[in-house]
Amino acid sequence: MSLLTTLVLAGSLSAGLATPSPDTVTTRVRVDSARHEVVITTGPFDLANMPPMENHAMMDHGASHDTPVHPFDWPVDGWFRGFRIEVLDAEGNPLPRHIMHHMIMVNFERRQLLYRAAERLMGVGQETADAELPKTIGVPLSAGTQLGYYVAWHNDTGKDLHGVSTRITLLYTPSNQAPRPLSVMPLYMDVNLNIGGTNTFDIPPGRSEKSFAFTPGVKGRLLGVSGHLHDYGVEVRLEEVGSGKVIARVAGVRDSAGKVSEVERNLFGVRGRGLLLRPDREYRVVGVYDNPTGETLINGAMASMVGLFAPDRLNQWPDIDPADPEFRKDLASLETRGLPAETDHQDQHHNH
8 A cells, every 4th residue: 555545425425424433432633733744643442462464364354453434524725745653552652553454544525536436545554654745746635624544453462452542643735835736646546446345356376467457537647656465465567458568566575475564666756747647548457466375365365556646637537426326335335344243244355
């Protein structure tokens, strides 16, 4: 995932927020206007100790603590441009951040380009480092925009943890910045996305590929990319279908056993013109795995590329259709996050 690695029933966005957190868990928002930071603190969480994961696929078998979506309003006009994430104990001391298996932040008020689902403003996995963009670019957000985020925990510290909290610091550029930053949008490209369902897939022994083809519909330039892979992931690449040319690629950083510790970032266009995506041309995102276990790993993989996309005309970005069945399905899946297993029938890795 990366930096740039939900939704509404007809009539009211507020009706579309996911199931509220328990009364004991609160989300607090603080603006530091001197530093141009929005600080989101949520907790407390009580996390029972769990066995170490052999691989990411264990997340599909209930081996995680999943939270509901924690909603909050974005408090300032400007451009979002980076984040820092901390996991803290009851006394405010840092805990190992890897116990936050992943965190996804959603913009309830803007649609994704390729999917009829709400924008995933950012996503952070165990392999994701903090990130910061130059002040010359950013994702536009208006004060009052409804956002929310959810977490999948995996506490493998060897002991139960009580009073845990998250502190997410979101960097922004204010609206009076001169010159104005270039507005970029998150572009999410997943090889196996099923809105409201799972995006995991099986990986057979040896080397394999899975892909998804799309036409963007909006002209613009891709300024940077990263991605998300599970263990044994080799790379995610973006190809032009007609020519077969690879136009972007990010590799998984793996150890000798194939465990992925991070995925490359490539900001090839932040100070240049980037890669042109044409609205009527077909592209393909491809995830590559190399599974050495000799067995098929059921739901053992994900593969996605996320990018910074600068549309030529921001007003051509597709609007939310509250009545769209796919959009409503996305909302319904988020509303079940964090519920007890007997009432939650959705795979908790949906639309990761």
